[in-house]
Amino acid sequence: MTHSQEKVHPPSPTPGSSTGKANPPGMKKVAAASFIGTVIEFYDYNIYGVAAALVFPTVFFPALGAVAGTVASFATLGVAFVARPFGSILFGHFGDRLGRKKTLIVTMLLMGVATLLVGLMPTAGQIGVAAPILIVVLRILQGLAAGGEWGGAVLFVSEHAPKSKRGFWSMFPSLGGGGAIILANATFFAAAIGMSDETFAAWGWRIPFLASILLIGVGLWVRLTIDETPVFAKQVEQHGTARTPFLDxxxxxxxxxLLATGTAAMTLSLTYIGGTYLISYGTKILELPRPYVLSIAIVGGFSISVAVILGAVLSDRIGRRRMIMTAACLAIVWTLMLFPILETRSLFAFALGVPVTMFISGLATGPLGAFLSELFHTRYRYTATGLSYSLAGMLGGAIPPLIATPIIAAWGGFAFGLVMAALAAVSLTCVLVIGETKQLDLDREDGVPVS
Known part of the structure; x- marks a missing residue:
């Protein structure tokens, strides 16, 4: 076993246990750091999704036509989800050996550089087939960074938080994800109303990518000012660190x-269908005005944020499992209704469809950070949490947007709704098997079972 060299400051009383104040000193700073950092990380990640829906089919895949170009564009979006598990293993290894703080700084730098380069990328008309190839490479780098980001950000809060309020405090990284959805769509909305469609497609889409560099400095400053988590510090002091967290x-x-992967798949499928795919569906299939579609996407970002808060707070009262089960049951019903409602092609239907989809996702996302933190042991928690979330991203975040266009074109929206409902049923089954976790201490000894 080896010991981390990170300077730590174990607080008193011990977070992660049943003792201690509900709001210990420093928690607001830790929560703010995780929130801001995740906003910046996933702003970068989400603007790619919005651009993939709006302009990448014509900018990077013009020779494929509308349907095939959209599929190819979302395939590049999906490439990052394939890379995320590898990022979870890579950065989880260092997060479990060297500490949460150092690893999160590296993931932010990697995401920032990759996003800036996307904004500088020449089009297919300028450099031919090299453009989509380079886009895929940069998307892989984004995926690697994102694979190490969410799990580490969640642990940074949960391993500082008191047991009685762990659900509430652990929601802030997920709340940052909702903030990123709002910020990404608002940036594209501002660009869309300030220029013509031709100008937007020619160079306007680059502005959100280039502007992200201004946010990276803020995020780095915030993360450099916080200390390592006390739960990880205790693990290092008493037991050292795992040599091979992934294998352990x-x-x-x-x-x-595997069960955590299945549990998280439903909420990620709802998030990426509601927050990414429906932007493309609304503009290209329903032929709604792009500014209107983006404005509703912003409302969807607020909707998921409110639901994340509600789901997290209630999970401290009634349990993580009950909240995720409730969201899964709602999702099974709603996904079967969603596309028949959207196919009415009314503005109201779209204004209803996106926020409701995002709200149901948020109800499950709110308790998810605490739920995954409580499920795994400290010496490999970063790796296991990030890997479960990233595998769920492949299953729920990458595949549904990729297959949505051909399924809807061939069999209609209700058929795709059946796919989404099936994913929700999988999540419902998995969380039932796992059981409740909120009673567990994060610094418990290995071998303590989940109920």
């Missing part, structure tokens, strides 16, 4: 990794 996770809790 699959040796000790393989079933939990």
């Amino acid at each position: 996770a699959f040796k000790n809790q393989p079933k939990q990794v």
